[in-house]
Amino acid sequence: MNPQFVITKLVRGTLTLLLTVTFVFIVLRASGDPAQIMLSDEASPAAVAAFRERWGLDRSYIEQYLAYLTAIIQGDFGTSFRDGRPALEVVMERVPVTLLLGFTALLITLALGIPSGIMAALFRGRWVDHATMSFTILGHSIPNFFLGIILILVFSMTLRWLPSSGTGSIWHLLMPAVTLGTAAAATVARFTRSSVLDVLHQPFMRTAKAKGIPYDRRILRHALPNAAIPVVTVVGMRIGGLIGGAVTIETVFAWPGVGMLLVNSVNQRDLAVVQAVVLLIALTMVLVNLIVDLTYGWLDPRIELHNRRAAKT
Amino acid sequence: MAEATTQARGGIHAASHPPAGRHATEPVLEIAGLTVSAGPVDLVEQVSLSVMPGETLCLVGESGCGKSLTCMSALGLLDDGLKATGSVRLFGTETMGAPERVINAVRGRDVTMIFQNPMAALNPVKRVGAQIAEAIGEHTELRGAAVDRRVMDLLEQVGIPKVERHKNYYPHQLSGGMCQRVMIAMALACRPKLLIADEPTTALDVTIQAQILRLLRDLQSELGLAIVFVTHDLGVVAEIADRVAVMYAGRIVEAGPVDDLFDDPRHPYTRALMDCRIGFSREPGTMLEAVKGTVPAPSARPVGCNFAPRCPTADARCQAEPSLSSDGARAVACHFFDPSAGAVRQ
């Protein structure tokens, strides 16, 4: 992998982050007087004045923007008015629970989506294919909050096998993770299938066959490495979906993570926390995309195309 | 065999290029009554041909005539959904309908194939050296450094410079001509007896085409390998063929030694193909003798002779399907061809 490629991706990631910060800043400004919004109604005039001073609200927009940017970079996202603690701290203590849920869901997504997509493509038109395709359409259509409620109804209310809410044991994790993972698995399976099918029709697959390579090794050595390239992208995109989905799923299962924090903060208009969560998610997504891009560059040598134009007859 | 008849018929081909390795009498490839169909539509109909060791057979025809499909069938490489019937014998062994391992025993080792678009025919995410090594590892006992040595030998043999470096390149880092050389190296990896080349120079520039044709001819005389060469370009045929089979709309309409075909095309379609060539012997700016119409789609082929609707000499007889009749050297599928008279009656 060449440094040019990595630098380009880094710059693009930084740009996305900057865009998010700008977006939040504009929303913050456009929605009225931040001092009024960010502080609760009971805030003392002194507190309001301090806030104005702190964020430079009496200065020009450019200066305000720069002040805001500086604060963000220093990790100062303001103070949660609910408990008076720094917003970042409030958010960070929720992160581990959400990561636990997210990673489990991601594992389910990959373990379910990729093999079933591959099998569907290899056995195209057979029952495996139809089962997978039906599963992907169902998974794509069923709202995850509805699926969650159905699961609660069946496994908690009726069968009384699993706890319906909270954390604490692997049993608490099971339903939210499955709910969150299946919808993403549907997309991943569908995409994997189409990607594998695409590769199976490529001329180089025929070359491999003409070379006398047996079927299983043709699939393993030639089809799958090529099919993996676009799948990586869609898995990266689905991680965004997982984060979005976590918001509803955490609410459904009362999973005390960042998603639930976000919903509660929005409901209570605890804006410092809201902006901290949004920026944190943006940072996560940028990192995820960076990892996806780097994986991509590692999987696909053609990425280097721009730099090494070599030996032509 | 064919040679003898040709010379008996007038001896005008004294300079005829003798196929190497004529001592062997067993054909390396023998196709009989091959039909390839997609559902109810026959794409290739009743094709029969054989290839002797060391000779080059050119399969020539316009797009949609089924020449690529014929080659693919020979190696069991048809796409899913296409069905082949008839007989394909490779080195005397029937492969049609045989289990995959029967054909895998020879495919990639004794008989190999190169394709039209060399860049797409190579795996984009594997280094070209590794792709050649894979073929060697699959079919020989060579391992480790010996494989590497062989890869470099092969690349040198097909005229790739600085093999030490180029073997570590990915296909996209090489030009089309270089990729085709890599394909050829891969095809030669296990010293095959038969090479099937499906339009290997069509996507290449004319100077590169000349190099590749030259390379194939040299390799052929060096290794004594038989070549089936698919092309739509009669110029390429003139460059490389010993024998020619002309295909039209899924059938072979004429077959014979290359000189005979160029000197005296007997099927009206072969004649039309020769006529509409724009060779350097033609006076510039003159009207070409263009045959009217186009090759019919497989689903829209006429009853009887497929060429009849475009044929200047067609009459009532052409409602019936002509069979491929042979006078020994030549085989022609035309009602106007009389094997005993040796020429098409006008």
Add this chain to the structure above:
Amino acid sequence: MTTTDLSSAPLRRRGWLTRIWKSRPPLVIGLSLFWLAVVVLMALFAEFLAPYGYAEQSLLKRLQPPGFLGGLPEYLLGTDNLGRDVLSRVIYAMRTSILIALMGTVIGASVGTVLGIVAAHFRGWVDDVIMMLVDFQAAIPFLIVALAVLAFFGNNFVLLVVLIGLFGWDGYARIARGLVLSTNGQGYAFAIRTLGVHPAKVYIRHVLPNMMGVIMVQITLNFPEIILLETSLSFLGLGVQPPGTSLGLLLGEGRNYLATAWWIGIPAGVVIFLTTLAISLLGDWLRDMLDPNLKGKDA
């Protein structure tokens, strides 16, 4: 030149499931169309079809189970905690949800398509800026953005519709841009311009009509997601606000009564599920019809 040799009519072995799936028009497509027709009719004629008003309470008949499960026969799907008829509420909620989704789709499709064409036509920095916005939109989960905006601006119907309209515009923009670039590059749009036809005419007469098929398919992909977005927001209590009603809101309200009166929420969930399923199926089928080359390989 001979590449067509192989591409002619590849047919596949078909099992019985395949035959049902691919029969024309397949049964599932008929059922999907039927269900969508029901939804649209209910949304259009809610006043006439709903047995009660959506806010009509009868506190004496609270938490009645569905009529067919031993409840009162006049409440087919039972009543909620305030004695409101669940069926009527679902019918009115369909109206709101479908209306919001339709408006959102129209906004998203128009904004996206226009921006895509603009990006491809002008190229250069215009293209860069629009594509940067597209990337940005794709990089940040939209639900999060929507929540943030609602948090700052408070909740109102117009804002909700605009927000939902902005969801998915990037998909249309990307598609429109790609199509225009390809037809502008070496394609018919470019060729027709070299005849001297004004670019605006080329876009209106040639490019847009040729694009409609793909845009329609994108709509069928986007529409279910839009419904899911609205219902998610409403479910979280951040979308449509009471006393208004939406399918997501109904499900959210019903969540608190899962143990005792599951029928308050579940019907709304089923309606959401069936509707998105029907549109997804229809979209798949449409895509197969429009582009035979893509049959079954789509993503």
Add this chain to the structure above:
Amino acid sequence: MIPATTEGLVATGLVQTYPVGRRLFGPVEHFRAVDGASFHIAEGETLGIVGESGSGKSTLGRMVAGIEAPAGGSISFWGESYAPVGSPQWRRQRRQVQVVFQNPAAVVDPRWTIHAQVREALTTHETLARSEADDRAQAMLTMVGLATLGKRLPHQLSGGQLQRAVIARALVLRPRLVICDEAVSALDVSVQAQIINLLLELREKLKLSLMFISHDLSVVRHISHRVGVMHAGKLLEIGDSRTLFEAPQHDYSRRLLAAIPADTPRQRRERDLRTFGALP
């Protein structure tokens, strides 16, 4: 041969560059696709341009067609210069110069009948009554041999027929110069002969100037009065077709000509004998 007159197209020192590999830092690198090409095309004359892929011949064609503005050099088109690409005046000038491309299926609107597409070209430049526009489009279709196929949609035509339709759409404008960029390369040989005949015929009938770009030297030789050889962006030599093919001056031209496949197997053997002294 046709005498060189001041009437016609005169290109002087044409240069085209494209940026390659937009880098983050450092200057933008440029690739010179065409590097100083000068030539003229007289009224009624056909200039052939041969070259291998990447030689810049298509780029040259696009500049001569006015589709791309050159980065350097100038074009005088019957004494007139081209207006900036996309301007109203540029659109009016399209009437004078037309292009026929390699892949006819890609350059027609798949949803319009070919008659409607020919008519659209006509009504873009002339205000005509519907019936008159219809008649003139029909007359043009008849001239290219598609008299009865005007109501068909593009996918209902074969490649050769479509190329005829594209030619009709270009010629209905009565252009002075038509640029054929690999116009027959994608066609089967039998169809290729039909289209070449059509071009020869129409060239005569309509007194067209042609710029015929192709990698196929035989075709270029057959149709052109004069021929230019391009290699790596440079117009190496240009001259009378017969002279150039019989006695190429430039080393590359000689190599290019030597690569052309032989007409017959006998010719090939004679050539091999000359070149290598013995049969392989």
